[in-house]
Structures are given as structure tokens and as C-alpha cells.
Amino acid sequence: MPILVMKFGGTSVASLERIRHAAGLVSREVENGHEVIVIVSAMSGKTNELVGWVEETSRFYDAREYDAVVSSGEQVTAGLMALTLQEMEIPARSWAGWQVPVQTDSAHAAARIEDIETGNITAKFAEGMKVAVVAGFQGISPEGRVTTLGRGGSDTTAVAFAAAFGAERCDIYTDVDGVYTTDPRITSKARKLDRIAFEEMLELASLGARVLQTRSVELAMRYNVRLRVLSTFGSNDDNAGTLVCAEEDIMEKNVVAGVAFSRDEAEMTLLSVADRPGIAAAIFGPLATAGVNVDMIVQNISEDGRTDMTFSLPVNQVARARQAMEAVKASGEVNYGRLVTDEDVAKVSVVGIGMRSHAGVASRMFAALRDESINIKVISTSEIKISVLIDRKYLELAVQALHEAFELSDAA
Ligand code: ADP
Ligand code: ASP
Ligand code: MG
Helix, strand or coil, X not given: CCEEEEEECHHHHCCHHHHHHHHHHHHHHHHCCCEEEEEECCCCCHHHHHHHXXXXXXXXXXXXXXXXXXXXXXXXXXXXXXXXXHHCCCCEXXXXXHHXXXXXXXXXXXXXXXXXXXXHHHHHHHCCCCEXXXXXXXXXXXXXXXXXXXXXXXXXXXHHHHHHCCCCEEEEEECCCCCECCCCCCCCCCCECCEEEHHHHHHHHHCCCCCCCXXXXXXXXXXXXXXXXXXXXXXXXCCCCEEEECHHHCCCCCCCCEEEEEEEEEEEEEEEEEXXXXXXXXXXXXXXXXXXXXXXXXXXXXXXXXXXEEEEEEHXXXXXXXXXXXHHHHCCCCCXXXXXXXXXXXXXXXXXXXXXXXXXXXXXXXXXXXXXXXXXXXXXXXXXXXXXXXXXXXXXXXXXXXXXXXXXXXXX
């Protein structure tokens, strides 16, 4: 029997009534002749609440205990979903990550799936079970402890199951009816895309579009999983939603596919750093060791052997970064004047595979921001994206201006 993976995000399982609605969608697929693997998130808001409890209890918490706490939300919804399906007389059983098991590495709070054991679930399907409900976002480490996959990780659980079981498709049910040209919460002009290329989705996700976790797109691309994003509350016919697929399968091609943004960024500048070989390693090595995810980096030209070094990072890592930079100064490894921090910045990016062959995207982007008098602090580019760092207060305006400038509202 063909296997289908259906993943329901937080808002789709936010109440018992919504779980019943989601179970109804599952039952339709069972009636269509599928065996279904359902991946569930925690009820919306639950994971945030659990994270909050951990942070309130322990400032520098032990990540193993963080995982023990924050993985619990998915266990609740998995059990409730299985019970709901059973009430509808559909043979269903739930699994926590460790029961499958979903083997991960030991990187607590950001673990990667290494292997999914398919034997247990396959045996149950053979016995007549129709739906396996699996708690998303969690696995088990080689040490036998519960791990979690990073925020938004249930998307990755879903794609990994689709790959492991050779599923016909992986449907990600969420609170929007597909992938849009930008977050529809920022502009009502955002347009739903029928298809988007893996590479573009990967960039959008890693640049802040949280509709899919980056790692889930990576896995779908690697294992060629048919990945679809659609709404739990709208139509779910075969053409609904957005299909994430290979570039060759897309007819409609814009130079820019979408605009992504990341709101909670910070910028740090080391003023008057001695410019000598090894200086970048001396700064960014200790930052990496401290677990700081440095993103954009700019080094100014030097004068009299000294330069300024600017980098961006997530705003919640500023304290750690500052500590690391004060330590390298105190130890004499890096000699700099002052450390200046701006915690009120955001990153806006335009993404599109068309940029490979079209010049002028950067200048169009900069002109659009200039027309709104938005100052650009840092720029970074890759083959298919351009990102800028700006003051956070201009974020919405910048996204809207870029959406307009690249004519994303108008169907191609
Ligand atoms: P779930 O709980 O179902 O996993 P998420 O909140 O993680 O849902 O992801 C869905 C949200 O992603 C949407 O409500 C939307 O605000 C946001 N989003 C950001 N960028 C985009 C985009 N380009 N297209 C669609 N949604 C987006
Ligand atoms: N519940 C987890 C989170 O909020 C995982 C997920 O929903 O994808 O991050
Ligand atoms: Mg999500």
C-alpha cells in the first residue's frame, strides 16, 4: 500500500477540536487507500511555554534537561491524535521518537537525525494498523537520551520519515495555504507560489522564512522527497498548496522568487583592531567556540595597521559574544579599541535562482531601499541571494518595498 506522510503544525493541533479536524483529513487519505504516517507538533504556544519554564529555572541550563522538557509537547499531541483516530474506528498507534527509534547525534537542542528504524512501524502496518502517529521534533541520542531537532524540527521529522519509508509524498499542513513570495503576515500582497525550487526554498528557510525548517528542505532535496506545503483549514485537493520541487519542474520563473527576513539580529563592531595575519581566526575562532552563529562579516580597509571588524549574529547570542570578545582582549590575543553593539537590526534578503543569469538585481534592491530612505548597514551576497542588514524599525517597510520592486505580487 502506498505510504503518505502528513505533518500537522502547532496551530493545526491547537485544541481537541482541531485535532479532530486534522484526523478527518487523515481518514480521507486512509479511505483513498494509503497507509499514513502522521507527524505532529506540540499544540501551538506549548513549546514556547516549555522553553520559558526551562529558562526561568536555570539560566545556563543543561541542554539534555532542556530536551527532556521541551520534547514533551509532541508526546501529548501524538497520543491525543492516535486516540482521536481510534474513536473514528481507524486503527492507529502513537510513537515517541525513542520508540521508533529516531536515532540522532548528541547535539542536544539542535540534533540531526542519523537513522530511522522502519521495522517496528512496518510490522504494525502489516498487522493492519492504518495510521502511525509519531511525535515530531524528537529523537534519541547514542547515549540513550531524548534529543530535539531545533525549533521547527517537526518538518524535518516529517521529511526524514518520508525518505526512510519511501513515501509517495510528504504533506506539511500548516496555517497558511502554501509558500508565499514573502510572509503573508507582513504584506497582504504576498502571492502564493504553486511551485518553488528546492534551492530557493532552502535559501528562504535559512534566511528566516519559518514555514519550513531549513534542514527539512535539505533532506527533501537530497532524497528527492515530494514535499508539499498546504493549509489544514483550506482545500486539500491534489493541486492545493505549494510543491517544493526540482528547478526543472518549474515553468513560471521570476528572477526573484521571494523576500525573506530575520527580525532578531544584532551587529557588533570591534573598533581599531590590529590588522595582522590571523586576526580573523583570533576573533571568530573563540566566537565559534562560544556557540555564536556569526552570519555577515565586514572588515574595513585598514589605516595605520588598524581596522574595524563588523559582524552580525542572533540578538540572543550577544551576551555570549561579548563575553568571548572581552576574554580575548584580556588575554592579549586580540587587541582592539572598543566594542560597539547594535541590538536593533534585522536582515532582509531577496532570493531567486534567476539571479544566476540576470545582472542588476543588487542595484534594483539598493535603489528600492534608497527610495524609502532606508540605510543599509551590511551587505552579503551568494549566487542566488542578496541580504542586507538594516534598522529593525524599517523591516516591514523594506520587505514591502522589495516585494513591490521585484513585482512579486503580479503572477508571472
Ligand atoms: P507550523 O506551526 O504549522 O509549523 P509555522 O509557524 O512554523 O507553522 O510556519 C508557518 C508560518 O510561516 C506562517 O504562519 C507564516 O507567518 C510564516 N512564513 C514566513 N515566511 C513565509 C512564506 N514565505 N510563505 C508562507 N509562510 C511564511
Ligand atoms: N514544537 C516544536 C517547535 O515549536 C517543533 C515544531 O513544531 O516543528 O519548534
Ligand atoms: Mg513550523
